[in-house]
Amino acid sequence: MAQVTVEQLAETVGASVDRLLTQMKEAGLPHSDAEQDVSEEDKQTLLAYLKRSHGESTDAPKRITLKRKTLSTLRSSGSSGKKTVAVEVRKKRTYVKRDPEELKALAEEEASTGVDTEELVEEVTAEPAVVEETVAEVTAEPEPEPEPEPEPEPEETEEDLKNLDPEVLRQRAAARRKKKEAEEVAAREAALAARKAEQERKDAEAAAAKAKEKTQDAAAKRPKRLHDAPSPTREADRRKPARGRLGRNAPAGRGKQRGHNLSLSDLDSAESGVGRRRGGRKRMKATHEEHSKHGFEMPTATITYEVELGDAISVGELAQAMSVKSGEVIKELMKLGVMATINQMIDQDTATLVVEEIGHKVKVVSEEVLEDALEETLAQHEGTAEPRAPVVTVMGHVDHGKTSLLDYIRKSHVASGEAGGITQHIGAYHVETDAGMISFLDTPGHAAFTAMRARGAKSTDLVILVVAADDGVMPQTEEAVQHARAAEVPLIVAVNKIDKEGADPDRVKNELAAKDVIPEDWGGDTQFISVSAHTGEGIPELLDAVLLQAELLELQAPRDIPAQGIVIESRLDKGRGSVASLLVQSGTLRQGDIVLAGLEYGRVRAMLDENGQPIKEAGPSIPVEILGLNGTPDAGDQFAAMESERKARELAEYRQEKSRDSKIQRQQAAKLDNMFESMAAGERKVLNIVVKADVRGSLEAIQSALLDLGNDEVKVNIVSGGVGGIAETDVTLSMTSNAVIFGFNVRADNAAKRLVEAEGVDLRYYNVIYDLIDDVKQALSGMLAPELREEIVGIAEVRDVFRSPKFGQIAGCMVVEGTVYRSKPIRVLRDNVVIYEGELESLRRFKDDANEVRNGTECGIGVKNYTDVKVGDLIEVYEVKEISRSL
Known part of the structure; x- marks a missing residue:
């Protein structure tokens, strides 16, 4: 027999080329390409492998006969009485395996008829491969002798039925209905079984009669193919009655009822889910076993994943990376003492412990991939370095003349445009001088702008520290020196306002020298320049000092x-x-x-x-x-x-x-850290605030300053902060959170104004930052509980004790200090120890009632609900005053 290619063989057996190459490789054949030739020996090797893989042994029987017998009993009732019918159905199928010699002879016979003998052919048997016999025996059994009927019960009269319990009547009616339904179901089942047995008998006879004819038709239409042992799964499918086909009057024996032997293609078809159509074409047809088989198979070996962890990861993402449920991760976290939800972020160390505990590997990765790439x-981009202008930051205390100094340099009037003459945010300018260009950054001097001054020091080449000659070193001056040193930038001191009376530049030098800022003329490394922003004195020297220092720094940057x-x-x-x-x-x-x-x-x-x-x-x-x-x-x-x-x-x-993830982490950490502290501290009064500012720097400064206010009793909570005008949404938010709205150099739009007026929201505008901070401080002070302070207003000494029929014991007293009032609380002291606290019941001067008795005057005092007054006791009168507190 001639050789064929792998592709031709795949087409013949009805399998894909890739599948056939895989099976050939598993069988030990060297084929790897669809165009390679397959010899007869290769085919036999492949066939032997497939037999082994499907469990066929070499000594398998060549003929297998399967028999099945079913017995059933039918009971029916007709006009002639009750009948019992026994139905016996017998089925027999025989599978024949042909010898290779018979196959060869058959192939030669087919070759003489013009069939291509160089291809693999399907085995064709001369006799029916499957012989199916169905015998239905119907035996009419004699009617069994009726059992003696019990004596009829006496009929119940209408009167008896009326006397019966309604529940008994209902039970009887239900029993009658059940009996009738059971009889109907039994009759239907008997009829159905009879029809089914008759149909199976007809199918078996038709299959046996046409088996040979159909086998010969199949041999004429298809090339012969290698055969294989019959598949029990397919055999079981063929034995099943095709109920759908019977319902459509389809011819018997079609499809899986066809009577040819199983072959290699049938096994391939059963394994791949592909059935055979008439004419050799394929169709998708899964067997009953495959239909009932579940799609998921439990892995036989433990799968270990390599989990990539960054700085933080949510519980849900971690569970997804390990292919486990989130509950497993939460359970492991609880074992570690961490209570977390599915969306909560956990740090890298905690996630590493969870991954290793579950049994996977950890791969620490950097989340800064995009940042590293940037x-x-x-x-x-290296570029060519060229000289550049210096960037100079002007720093100092409030109202020491920083902006005015820049005004003179720029020949403009920036300070007149600032609220109260105070810089509220960083201003940036560049000026052209005879010696070159200089860029200036003007920072605020107010205490709230610490962060802005620190930022200005970090983004600069030089720092000019402006100190007023008549004011000296102030807190923000010291802070500016610290920022400059932290940023490691040179410092030039401009002693301003030397034209004013009381100016003392030497005082500035002494105070700064105490802060380790040593002037050059004292042997230090800091230049001190005396200037006047009003007259311009010393300005050229200041610019020359800046350019000299910049030249020493050799500033360069590529363009x-x-x-x-x-x-x-x-x-x-x-x-x-x-x-x-x-x-x-x-x-x-x-x-x-x-x-x-x-x-x-x-x-x-x-x-x-x-x-x-x-x-x-x-x-x-x-x-x-x-x-x-x-x-x-x-x-x-x-x-x-x-x-x-x-x-x-x-x-x-x-x-x-x-940024959002880190914010959530901080909030969660703050909640956990402050939980017990808040429980111990009890109720804390909170002032809610919504802040809108004109620029980011001012907003940052305001928020920082407000959060620093407060103590253990009151605090500020910034509900929202943003840049831009006050919108309607800001007013709505303040209404929801019961907050005050502060606008810094911004105003509310018309819609927001209407809502503010309609709802009575507290809206305040500011253009100077310390005015805003002072108002908030006063509001917090008003929220503080007042301090209660006792003040002794009078002391009376008991000289004698009298008894009154109306008031009981009356103490005859002499007021020895202050004034005794009737309406104020008292204490009774004996040997300077308080033995009673209460109030006066009566206060008399001789026989007249008195509201107060002054120092050095005798009086009679009746103490309410107290009868143990003795001579020598002191009656102390005091009052409680509320002292308002402030932050």
């Missing part, structure tokens, strides 16, 4: 790379949207660039300088304002120009999600 991208820098300030403008003030530290920022700033991103739609004039680009050390971000970034956030908007959005969303 740093690598920014590090690749030919994407811009990077820091966010100085941000605010929400009603007409322009989000406005961010940026300080470019390296590179060049151009209009149209994609900018990522903290948690926000966007395209630079417009770029303005500090005077509000539009510009197209800004290089290092230049402060600018940009429009186009999708939100207001926090002051102090780093910004960078990105390659694409997609990367900027991904990083911004990642940072927002991380």
